Amino acid sequence: MLSYAATDGELGGEGRVQDYxxxxxxxxxxxxxxxxxxxxxxxxxxxxxxxxxxxxxxxKTTCFNLLTKFLxxxxxxxxxxxxEITRMKPAEVxxxxxxxxxxxxxxxxxxxxxxxxRVALQRQRGGSFDFWxxxxxxxxxxxRARELLADVGLTTYAEAAAGTLPYGRKRAxxxxxxxxxxxxxxxxxxxxxxxxxxDVDRIVALVRRVAQGRTVLMVEHNLKxxxxxxxxxxxxxxxxxxxxxxxxQVSRNPEVIAAYLGTDPGISGAAEAAHA
Amino acid sequence: xASATTAxxxxxxxxxxxxxxxxxxxxxxxxxxxxxxxxxVLPFFVYPxxxxxxxxxxxxxxxxxxxxxxxxxxxxxxxxxxxxxxxASAYASQTWGLSPELCVLIGGGVGAxxxxxxxxxxxxxxxxxxxxxxxxxAQMVYFFxxxxxxxxxxxxxxxxxxxxxxGMVDLGPxxxxxxxxxxxxxxxxxxxxxxxxxxxxxxxxxxxxNEPRAVSLGYRVDDYKLLAFVLSAGLAGVxxxxxxxxxxxxxxxxxxxxxxxxxxxxxxxxxxxxxxGPVVGAGVVMAMETYLxxxxxxxxxxxxxxFVACVLAFRAGIVGELAKWLRVKL
Numbered sequence: 001m002l003s004y005a006a007t008d009g010e011l012g013g014e015g016r017v018q019d020y021x022x023x024x025x026x027x028x029x030x031x032x033x034x035x036x037x038x039x040x041x042x043x044x045x046x047x048x049x050x051x052x053x054x055x056x057x058x059x060k061t062t063c064f065n066l067l068t069k070f071l072x073x074x075x076x077x078x079x080x081x082x083x084e085i086t087r088m089k090p091a092e093v094x095x096x097x098x099x100x101x102x103x104x105x106x107x108x109x110x111x112x113x114x115x116x117x118r119v120a121l122q123r124q125r126g127g128s129f130d131f132w133x134x135x136x137x138x139x140x141x142x143x144r145a146r147e148l149l150a151d152v153g154l155t156t157y158a159e160a161a162a163g164t165l166p167y168g169r170k171r172a173x174x175x176x177x178x179x180x181x182x183x184x185x186x187x188x189x190x191x192x193x194x195x196x197x198x199d200v201d202r203i204v205a206l207v208r209r210v211a212q213g214r215t216v217l218m219v220e221h222n223l224k225x226x227x228x229x230x231x232x233x234x235x236x237x238x239x240x241x242x243x244x245x246x247x248x249q250v251s252r253n254p255e256v257i258a259a260y261l262g263t264d265p266g267i268s269g270a271a272e273a274a275h276a
Numbered sequence: 277x278a279s280a281t282t283a284x285x286x287x288x289x290x291x292x293x294x295x296x297x298x299x300x301x302x303x304x305x306x307x308x309x310x311x312x313x314x315x316x317v318l319p320f321f322v323y324p325x326x327x328x329x330x331x332x333x334x335x336x337x338x339x340x341x342x343x344x345x346x347x348x349x350x351x352x353x354x355x356x357x358x359x360x361x362x363x364a365s366a367y368a369s370q371t372w373g374l375s376p377e378l379c380v381l382i383g384g385g386v387g388a389x390x391x392x393x394x395x396x397x398x399x400x401x402x403x404x405x406x407x408x409x410x411x412x413x414a415q416m417v418y419f420f421x422x423x424x425x426x427x428x429x430x431x432x433x434x435x436x437x438x439x440x441x442x443g444m445v446d447l448g449p450x451x452x453x454x455x456x457x458x459x460x461x462x463x464x465x466x467x468x469x470x471x472x473x474x475x476x477x478x479x480x481x482x483x484x485x486n487e488p489r490a491v492s493l494g495y496r497v498d499d500y501k502l503l504a505f506v507l508s509a510g511l512a513g514v515x516x517x518x519x520x521x522x523x524x525x526x527x528x529x530x531x532x533x534x535x536x537x538x539x540x541x542x543x544x545x546x547x548x549x550x551x552x553g554p555v556v557g558a559g560v561v562m563a564m565e566t567y568l569x570x571x572x573x574x575x576x577x578x579x580x581x582x583f584v585a586c587v588l589a590f591r592a593g594i595v596g597e598l599a600k601w602l603r604v605k606l
Contacts (some may be wrong), residue, residue: 068492070488070491070492089496090491090492091491091494091495091496091497092494094491094492094493094494095494099492099493099494100492101492102488102489102492106486106488106489106492107486107489108481108482108485108486108489109485109486110481110485111478111481111482111485115478118478119478119479119482119490119493120493122475122478122479123479123493123494123495124494127475128475128476128479128495128500129475129476129499129500129503130474130475130476131470131471131474131475131476131477131503131507132467132470132471132474133474133475134298134299134470134473134474135299135473135474135475135477135478137475138475138478177493181493181494
């Protein structure tokens with residue numbers, strides 16, 4: 001852990017607190033006695049891609065919902081960018097630059113692809129309560145929206161209804177919409193779930209590209225993706241943090257191997273299994 | 277990008293992109309012309325008093341549709357805004373002697389003000405709870421109206437004068453009043469269309485399509501729902517205020533729960549979330565009530581049968597089914 005923390009050279013002793021964009025302490029969520037997330041203390045370093053992995057039912061998505069305030073934690077605190085956000089509403093944390101995606105692709109199906117991105121741009125740039133104006137004024141966001149669509153390779157789909165896009169393209173659209181808010185911390189919930197090989201490669205390249213200058217926290221099942229993309233990972237099992245650190249280090253942790261695969265010899269073997 | 281060039285088939289949108297004048301699709305433009313022609317021609321063939329009432333209820337239904345059809349909120353207490361708008365306008369005309377355009381605006385203001393308070397309370401809950409809260413609040417308004425002296429209880433405010441429009445044109449004769457009512461209706465109708473096709477309307481659509489996603493983009497969705505609620509209640513107040521001047525009377529009927537049910541029926545029958553549905557629905561319901569009136573209880577029975585048939589077989593409503601059949605947006 002220590003050697004990993006020291007890789008970022010320019011940070012001195014007092015800089016270490018600010019070094020983490022997101023920190024949780026003792027985060028716990030109980031549903032009628034069932035503890036979905038228990039005493040989770042996460043630390044996400046600014047400017048990194050951080051993976052959150054774990055077997056099914058480990059509490060990853062619950063964790064996501066807690067961090068983005070879609071769920072209220074039973075106990076514990078969340079600090080984002082030096083500010084306590086534990087009691088905030090989801091729309092408020094989104095306004096602070098902590099923006100999430102969803103596991104089920106979340107687009108506005110009857111709006112066009114371009115309009116989907118514009119809805120996000122419109123929020124940030126104001127005028128969203130203007131009920132007396134024509135929506136033609138929204139065309140001023142078209143250029144920026146088209147840039148974002150070009151970024152994710154959706155230019156030719158701009159005028160299509162978002163609901164008609166193939167699955168992989170919907171995920172790309174969702175990332176474009178999230179990027180429209182220029183988030184400081186982007187939370188991606190299984191961005192490659194249910195995708196074909198080509199789509200996975202495209203999304204991986206995309207995430208790597210858009211992570212420039214921001215922090216990404218992603219839940220991911222595909223360990224190959226995690227290995228290729230993430231600077232650090234946190235392993236959750238049964239709602240608890242099992243290990244945290246760089247992938248190479250965590251993947252050798254015998255406890256992680258046991259939790260993830262039972263008796264299987266190597267974690268990379270599971271990547272193949274998860275992928276198949 | 278190679279795959280993008282090979283996939284033109286799934287690029288075709290199922291619905292044509294909005295275009296044309298002022299956000300009206302071609303089919304909507306044609307329907308608008310037909311409606312305008314009907315508004316101009318019909319008073320020479322049909323009893324104007326009936327048409328005026330129809331236009332008031334059509335505006336009421338359109339206002340209600342703004343909420344259920346475009347935000348997805350089922351208010352079961354819209355009679356409160358309609359009825360209070362009616363009382364306010366009646367009082368302003370009779371006691372203060374204000375000109376009709378001011379009376380109608382006061383009706384709208386009262387509806388909007390009430391909508392702001394009730395909406396603020398109700399919007400915290402969704403689905404059936406939202407409907408029940410709006411109903412409960414509306415019934416409180418009804419009992420308030422039964423008790424307070426200015427509504428004259430069971431008698432209602434009767435013999436409401438119409439006065440002169442802008443203090444110049446006397447609206448006493450029905451044909452003159454008709455053009456005033458038609459103008460109020462059209463302004464309300466076009467305002468609703470504008471709201472739907474405004475930056476605000478775009479956010480409403482996004483919220484209806486995927487509320488959690490809208491939240492995750494940083495939209496405080498309750499604020500948007502509340503503004504839609506206030507606009508809807510305000511227009512319901514305008515409709516009630518205009519109706520009071522039209523029929524010279526404002527009574528407890530306007531503010532009681534069957535009125536809330538009636539507007540639900542009109543909107544469902546015409547077609548939820550269609551621009552012209554509520555107008556057609558209001559026309560059908562009003563025509564039945566007026567022309568089947570000699571048959572007494574048969575009105576209610578046939579309304580019930582139509583309602584059941586509509587829910588079972590024509591869920592999209594008259595205009596909704598027509599639009600599906602013609603594959604256009606109406």
